[in-house]
Amino acid sequence: MTDLDRYASTIAFPRELGRVVDGLELARREWRAGHARHAERGIRFPSRQALGRILRELGTALFPLRLGPPELTAENENRWVEATLESTLSQLAAQIALELRIARPAIDSVEEGERADRIVGDFAASLPAIRRLLDEDIQAGYANDPAARSVDEVLLSYPSVAAVIHHRLAHRLHKLGAELVARVIAEVAHAETGIDIHPGARIGRGFFLDHGTGVVIGETAIVGDRVRLYQGVTLGGEPSVTGAARAAGEAFVRRHPEIGDDVVIFAGAVLLGPITIGARTRIGGNVWLRRDVPPDHVVEVPEAIIAPAHS
Template sequence: MANPLPLPSRASLAGASISDAVAALAAQRQAWRATQPEARGQAAFPSLGAIERVVTLLSEALYPRRLGQLRGSPAEEDRFVAARITAAFAELEREIAHELAYWQAESQARFDPDQPATIVRLFAAQLGDIRRLVDSDIAAAFVGDPAARSTDEILLCYPGAIASLHHRLAHPLHDLGAPIVARLISELANARTGIDIHPGATIGERFFIDHGTGVVIGETAIIGDRVRLYQHVTLGARTPLGLASDGPRTRFARHPIVGDDVVIYAGATILGRVTIGTGATIGGNVWLLSDVPAGAVVTQPEAHVLPAGAAHALRDELAGA
């Protein structure tokens, strides 16, 4: 009887599999890069890990005793904050430089070499206001949620407060000309909380998202002061840009405007450049495509309650259908 052919070793099988995978990935990379601007592939790109470190450092600088876990005197607190800001700004400037180099790779324009430092300097001037806005959001949550035992609990535990803090950091960077860095900050919040706020959205003081999972707020949304949202609220665009008329309203102003003192309950979907007037209330699971006047209440039709006998008859009828 002839000897059977020797089986390949596990090592040779693994080597062949790896070689095939490397070749397949190389082919796919080339196919993708053929569709992209040539220079862009060689440019640096902001790092999600680096931006996460920046957010951690800035959060600790904003709240040194709660998020930074500092124990010490006020003088030590100032030194702690200075060290965190120094480290954060050095890394932030590098990541902004990567972003500008990425855009510059496909553009004839050239950014000033000092542009990353200028953006960081202008951002630094807003840190006090960022802390004030986050404080106002936490205060609104404490007033709005009777389950909250302290403002510290809200800062550390509430998804809405965590998402608000990230947005308060991301929004000025977006406006100062670092939209990718800002978007990475917003996506860190999205991954942690399930709340997706585009950094371009404009949000007033005392903003409270209760529970929060599934909330989506689009780039051109404008939200006034003392607004409260519940879980699964969408402030979105009505039509994808590729299917919409290419006018300024659909391109640059495609998300809702929400006035002061508005409450939007769970599951509401509000699409397009509609205006929700001051003091309005939007009920749960409402689908809304038109303006709402100030003080109005928008609800779905109320559920119809059947007496027990009628309920049994309806169930029997449905079962026989």
């Protein structure tokens, strides 16, 4: 019997609930004793629920006539976008301020607010460029999926497009220094779509995830233009690379794959470590790859053997 089983067997619910409360208090105290930096000092953390709402509102501001309320028209969308951004960006600044307070507990409220406002201002200025990138991503989805009947269908119904919208926004925040907020946004997308893209990953233009479920793209991955990935693809890291870099005192090292332009990677392929895949290469389904591939190559596993079953 484990300690957990032994402890649980001594509790008569609900008469002994006080013992549970006391036990939880003791667990918290033990944690805080070993993690004094985040001990009880009134510190609040960015809210996953709030950031989920913020991301939905930003999506409607980017695509108002498709993701916004039904009463919107081309005549009133500008006023609605302005009002939406004014409210949403203010809420985003408040979440970023919480992150800044965690990183620097001694920061005063004036400096905290100014830094959060600068990050949000730079982020807001990037939104038109992000919208244009997303237009190319959506067009790539329409061009590469024979089942798609329109770009509107791709935007409205493809979970992979929702994941890419989240990533484009999260990546910009990550670059601006709001790394915790960006990571929470990425995990919101992961929970909603089953697609896990670290906000640090650099992804080029015209990116398309065909189906996309189970795709994993790591923090230092670099993805070129017009790349297409199918479901279950992993662009994973090599832990030994990270350990060696830390031992050498390096602040940053690429530990995930770099994918060239116009590469296609089919379902279930796993690419690990800081390898480089040349432009226009095709990686077959279920390939396990840990070495570089030159441009214009095809990588496949041997064809399955089909034989009659033994009676």
